[in-house]
Amino acid sequence: MRLFLCEKPSQGRDIAKVLGATRRGDGCLIGTETTVTWCIGHLLETAPPEAYGDQYKTWSLDHLPIIPVQWRVEVKPKTAAQFKVIKRLLNEASTVVIATDADREGEMIARELLELCNYRGPIQRLWLSALNEASIRKAMSSLKSGLETFPLYHSALARSRADWLIGMNLSRLFTLLGRRAGYDGVLSVGRVQTPTLRLVVDRDRAIASFVSVPYWGVDVHLSSMGQPFIASWLPPSSGTDEAGRCLLQALASRTVQAISSNESATVLSLQTEHFREAPPLPFDLSTLQEVCSRKLGLGAQETLNIAQALYETHKATSYPRSDCRYLPESMFNEVPTVFDALLKTDSALRPALGSLDLSLHSRVWNDAKVTAHHGIIPTTEPANLARMSEQERQVYELIRSHYLVQFLPHHEFDRTQVELKCGEERLTAVGKQIQVQGWKDLLHDAAEEDEFGQKSQVLPVLQQGAQCAVNDVELKSMHTAAPKPLTEGDLIKAMKNVAKLVNEPRLKQKLRDTTGIGTEATRAGIIKGLIDRGYLLKKKRALMASAAAHTLIEAVPVAVADPGMTAIWEQALDEIEAGRLSLDAFVAKQANWIAQLIARYRSLTLAMPIEAGPACPICNASMLRRKGKSGPFWSCSHYPDCKGTVPIRKETRRP
Structure with a gap:
């Protein structure tokens, strides 16, 4: 019997329909010589620390690092019945066709099951790009060898084990260090989630530390041959910041008066460039x-x-x-x-x-x-x-x-930049003349307009030396704007383009062509996890980091929260997928790094934002807030040597 192993029931039904496997079985669909079954996402999960020893049921610095010698997986209780179905079918199968999603995680979902169930028969791979009938039939006609996609499994295992080592060990380490400093929450650390969180924390800090600066501009309303256009004043470098903004109101006001006293401005130079914009590509x-x-x-x-x-x-x-x-x-x-x-x-x-x-x-x-x-x-x-x-x-x-x-054709336009002189002042105007609307007839995105940072206007026909009438002069008072809070879309983009946020030149070059933080399949889940844990707060479309998030980012080692380091790990996973790095070598390197971090930080004293407590009634030492079965209470900071406690009155409890 040839067994097709799919990722989800709906996927299984689509494939079974093409194969003619229409008879319903227990957790499967049966054909003449073919059976189609399915997982329900991941049926297995990496075993928790306590599966490697009862001592790990209690969180203790003495037990760190936790590094499994033989990795274990466990059947998820909610889907144990479907696991039994698949195990039975694998025992009967002469050939298995892996038909899970065509990516790293899909490969792992299937291969972990084959390994746990000791399947040793032939393996083929169905590589689907769409689930419509024509695409399924096309993929059926060109099944891949199981050996061809096996490295995807090791890449996914490497990702899973690295995540486990970092998440289990460092979450316990920093939570325990936090408790020692009086923080009663869990400080969750993750290989991808922590650098992602830092991106939002950094943006929040930039917004909080931003000081708005006033600046002034001058718009000059001109016309030539009866056609109006607007030119902007070019202030002298002595009165501007690095961005060329005029910071002196008196200078801008004098300029308005000076330009107003002139009836015309003279064209000094003009330059026209032709641009062709290709249509945007389909989405990833x-x-x-x-x-x-x-x-x-x-x-x-x-x-x-x-x-x-x-x-x-x-x-x-x-x-x-x-x-x-x-x-x-x-x-x-x-x-x-x-x-x-x-x-x-x-x-x-x-x-x-x-x-x-x-x-x-x-x-x-x-x-x-x-x-x-x-x-x-x-x-x-x-x-x-x-x-x-x-x-x-x-x-x-x-x-x-x-x-x-x-x-559709390219979008084509001419961009003209003009420099003018009005009295002693220099002006500039930019115009855009569309020659071929092209693909923008069908797809027009206002957010993609103004690619040169200038107001879009059509300039009159001008030539060097031409005189343009001064119709009006406008003084504009403006302020520099703080960075905007990140949206989920902004955060996805920042995760993908993490190279832009890395300053070290060699690392920046390495990251230029990588996938950044996380993968297409995992980024949304990472953001959702941070929201669910309360590290990220969402107000309308804007994301902000919670106080606990700021605490965590301040506490963890720089390397753990460094987006560049995370992207380097993703690069290593790509190397495993390409067969240039072994799974064991990667995991051993991660385990060694974790052990070094724990040795370095186990004696660290965290500076946590802790509510000030009373003095211990027994030894007069400071007291720390603890959480008990009946609610929070004050406990002596010298516990267990001193077991002094003080109840927290209801009105002093945190909301």
């Missing part, structure tokens, strides 16, 4: 999350859930957890089929599709830039828009439009 998951945060106000996890539903439930779009925005050359042949499916999905598209050129071969078709997955695009089969929620439809239309613009 991070870019989709950024755009959905900005345009639709969706959280990162919300966007991922919607993209997963469009892929899994509606069969409308391709695999969502992609880190690639390009498409394979071979898929160019499917364009007419995709267009036909889009038209059947939404007949209102007919006018828009009529303006597209299906022969255009944009930069998106590039085999050299396609990774394990391609960009997120519509599938070759019609979808049912009526079954989609409003948000699902909005996200679907974004994905669709980014595919369709590949068949």
Whole structure:
């Protein structure tokens, strides 16, 4: 019997339908010679510390570091019944086809089960980019060898074990150090979550320390041949900051008077450049999350859930957890089929599709830039828009439009910069003249406008020496603005582009082409976990770090919270996936690093924001706030040598 092992029941049903496995069994679908079964996400989990010894049930510095010699996994209690089904089917299987999600985590979900159940038979890999029937049949015709994707499993195991070593050991270490300093909460530390948290803490600090500075500008309203335009004053360097802003109100006021006394300004020079903007590429998951945060106000996890539903439930779009925005050359042949499916999905598209050129071969078709997955695009089969929620439809239309613009011309425009002189003052004006609207006919994003940081205006036809009439002069009083709080979309972008935040030149170069902090599949979950733990607070779209988050970032070693270090770890996982680094070598290095950190920090005294307590009634030492079965109380800081306690009155308890 050939057994297909899927990641989710819905995925199993889609594959079983194509295979003709229609007879229902216990946790599976059965065909003539084929059975399809499924996990329910991860059926197994890495065993907790107490599984390696009863001594670890109590948190103690004496027990750290905890480094397993033989790693263990445990069956999740909620899905134990399905595990038994899969174990029975594996005993009967002659061949297994891994049909879980085509990524690192999907590989691990299947391979851990095969290993725990001691399956030793042949293994093949079904590599799906979409769950519509045509895509499944295409993938069935080109099954991969199990050996080809095995390194993905070791990469996922390395990630899992590194996360365990850092999370279990450092969370216990800093929680215990916090308790010693009187902090009664848990200080949770994670390989990815802590550097991610630092990004928000750093932004909060930048906002809190920001001091607004007043500055002044002068806009000069000019006209030539009856056509008005606006020029800006170029202040002398002696009165400006590094950004060229005038900091002297008196200087700006004198300039207004000086320019007002002139009737005209003379064109000193003008330069025109022609620009061609290629259509934006189809989405990868991070870019989709950024755009959905900005345009639709969706959280990162919300966007991922919607993209997963469009892929899994509606069969409308391709695999969502992609880190690639390009498409394979071979898929160019499917364009007419995709267009036909889009038209059947939404007949209102007919006018828009009529303006597209299906022969255009944009930069998106590039085999050299396609990774394990391609960009997120519509599938070759019609979808049912009526079954989609409003948000699902909005996200679907974004994905669709980014595919369709590949068949429109470049957006072309001329940018002209003019320098003028008015009396003794220098002015500049920038104009944009659109020559070809191109893809912006279909996809227009106001946030992507103003790419040169200038007001968009059409300048009159000017030439050197031309005289322009001065119609009005405007003094503008402004203030420098504090950095804005991060949104979830901003945080996803910062996690992905972490190289920009690293100052050390060699590390910065190494990180330039890596995936940054986390992966496409994990970033949304990391952010959600930080929100759920109370480290991140969300106010409308803005994220802010809680007091506990600031405490944690101040307490942990710089290396643990360094985004650059985390991205280097991700690079190591890629090396394992490529077969250039072994799983054991990576885990041993992580274990050694953890042991060194614990040895260095176990005697650290944390400076925690602790509520001041009374003096101990027995030894007069300071008292620390503790949490007991009946609520908080004051306990002597010399415990257990001194067991003095004082109850906390109700009115003094924290809200």
